[in-house]
Amino acid sequence: MSITHKIFLGFGLVLGLMAWMVALNLQSSSRWSDSVATFAEQTRLASLTQRLDREVLDLQRSALVYTNSGHQASLKRALSIQSQLGDTLRALRPEAVLQEQQSLLDGLESLLTTYSEAFQRLTEDRQRREDLFRSCADKARAIHVALDESGAHHALASFVGASNAMLHYVESPDTSLVRDVRRNCRETESKLLTGAMAPLRGEVTSFEAAFMRMAQATRGYLFLFNVVLAGQASEFSYKTERLRDIFDADSAAQIAALQADSHASTRLSTMMAIAILLLCGGTMFWVRRSIAQPITGITGIFRSLADGEVVANIPGQGRSDEIGHLAEAAQVFKERNQQTEELLSLAQESSEQLAVQAKNLERVNEELEQFAYVASHDLQEPLRMVASYVQLLQEEYGGQLDEDADEYIGFASEGARRMQLLINDLLELSRVGRSEAELEEVDVNALFDSVVQDLGPLIADAGLQVERDDLPRARVLPLQFRRVLQNFISNAAKYRDPKQERSYLRVHAEAGVDGLLFAFEDNGIGIAEEHSERIFKIFQRLHNRSEHEGNGMGLAIVKKIAEQHAGRVWVESEPGAGSTFKFLVGAQA
Amino acid sequence: MSPTAHSKPRILVVEDNLADAKLTAKLLGQCDGVEAEDIQVVGSGTEALDYLMRTRSNPIERPNLVFLDLNLPGLSGLELLQKIREDDKLHGLPTLVLSSSTAPKDVQRAYELRANAYLRKPVDLHEFRGLVGDIEHFWLRCCRLPN
Secondary structure, X not given: OOHHXXXXXXXXXXXXXXXXXXXXXXXXXXXHHHHHHHHHHHHHHHHHHHHHHHHXXXXXXXXXXXHHXXXXXXXXXXXXXXXXXXXXXXXXXXXXXXXXXXXXXXXXXXXXXXXXXXXXXXXXXXXXXXXXXXXXXXXXXXXXXHHHHHOOHHHHHHHHHHHHHHHHHHHOOOHHHHHHHHHHHHHHHHOOOOHHHHHHHHHXXXXXXXXXXXXXXXXXXXXXXXXXXXXXXXXXXXHHHHHHHHHHHHHHHHHHHHHHHHHHHHHHHHHHHHHHHHHHHHHHHHHHHHHHHHHHHHHHHHHHHHOOOOOOOOOOOOOOOHHHHHHHHHHHXXXXXXXXXXXXXXXXXXXXXXXXXXXXHHHHHHHHHHHHHHHHHHHHHHHHHHHHHHHHHHHHHHHHXXXXXXHHHHHHHHHHHHHHHHHHHHHHHHHHHHOOOOOEEEOHHHHHHHHHHHXXXXXXXXXXXEEEOOOOOEEEOHHHHHHHHHHHHHHHHHOOOOOOOOEEEEEEEEEOOOEEEEEEEEOOOOOOHHHOOHHHOOOOOOOOOOOOOOOOOHHHHHHHHHHHOOOEEEEEXXXXXXXXXXXXXXXXX | OOOOOOOOOOEEEEOOOHHHHHHHHHHHHOOOOOOXXXXXXXXXXXXXXXXXXXXXXXXXXXXXXXXXXXXXXXOOHHHHHHHHHHOOOOOOOOEEEXXXXXXXXXXXXXXXXXXXXXXXXXXXXXXXXXXXXXXXXHHHHHOOOOO
């Protein structure tokens, strides 16, 4: 299986596990949000049941106030609370899922109904008592007036007692007050024995009867309130509390379930996380062992190969995956390195051979130069002997010999003289090569002018006009460079064109990337293209001796000097159009 | 009118080439104030050294002007010059060095060894004459030679 596949597999596993974990978490989250919804629900229920409780208390309070005071406002309030209670119970109804909850609610509803009925009766009774009270009060007043008008003061006094007791009773009902009223009424009656008072007695009796009815009504509604309503209210409270307990228990159960759930969830997540960590760790190690290490190994191999080593062994060569391919590539480079090494050693041999040859060449050159020097040097002596003695011969015996003899002597002398010049030039040529002179920075203008002065007679005879630009300072071998200037100037004089009205030599210099280039431009006889290289060779002359002086060494010497300056010399010319000799002083001279 | 020679020259010519030696002696002999017996010619450095050693203590016999060819067999010209300059009686001896070479190196060397003059050997008779004439003028007329 290739590395790519392995990597996909590994990551696939990890991704799978992570996806599973995410799914679990999502599930957990949704359960949580369900739980939160449930909680909200529970809270709502709790508040509703609390409301029931409160409302019941409220109801009783209002009922009490109404019972005692008969105020319509309290009545209205009590009635409205009853209707609120009904609403609350109805709101709770959908929440009551359990049988117990249902039955409790049923109970509560029936309690409320019963309460309402009782309250209704209470209201009626209360109202009746009010009516009765008014009639009693009317009666009492009438009796008061009548008694007063009748002058039955004893009876009136007793009746006052009765009507007071009645008033007291209205304020705060008490059985003793009822007895008082009855007693006082009978007393009053006992004081109205005469026949004329008989109607009054009847009134008092009817007053007492009315009072008794009122008292009864009062007892009625008081009983309703204190016993019936109270009982029902307390029963209501009890049932409400029960309902709340159930709801609480329910929510407690749900909380416990949630907690258990979350613990389980946490455990599972932790386990999954550990599993993932282990898997990742395992994958890391596996990747390292199976991929990174071989790659590092091969990288090291490649580095060695890059340094040109021929490594012995390439790890991973047998594998069929990407690492295997890498190893194959490394193998190619190894083979190439081997080839390179072989080539290098061949090249090394060649260069060693070349070095040996170069050394030989140098030695030969040195020997040749040495030879030229010594030869010219040693040639001078015999030459001097010939020249001097032939001349002596001419002087001392010249007159004694004939014309032919003189001519012979003349030729011999001439020969010797020319030989001398040749040897001078040869010596110079050889010395140019052997010179141990060092480069110096030279004022070329001054050097040039000094050479011009030295060659004064030659320049004047030739009628040559020598002009120069402002030449730059140059790093040259002073004596040799002087020789170069001498040569070019004297050549310009020697090879001038007689047909020209004005023969000139113009000298300028130009600095370039190769070095310093001096140009010697004249309007002399010029040189044909095919000869332009020959003239720099030793002993090459283009003209015979009668036309132009010189033994063909000058330019050969100049060429050698150019080489000494790491430069070169050449000519650009055409016959009849003058010549420009160019001398380059090399930059690395 | 050129001044006459002040000093009595006693010239030693050290030259191995017979032709050159003869010519030198001949031309020197033609100078004013120089007699044939004033000129001593030796053919090698060793002979010269012998001669000098023999005559060194005798101020009227020892040479007071030497023409020294550098190119000598055996004891070379420069070696002889060094020996002259080392000798406590001869070290002041005017020595004119002759050589075919005009190489600056050779010239420098000779002067360092305290030659009095470095002369290039003439190429022909004409030059020879000129040189001898100049030497006669300078060394025999302008200069005073030691005793």
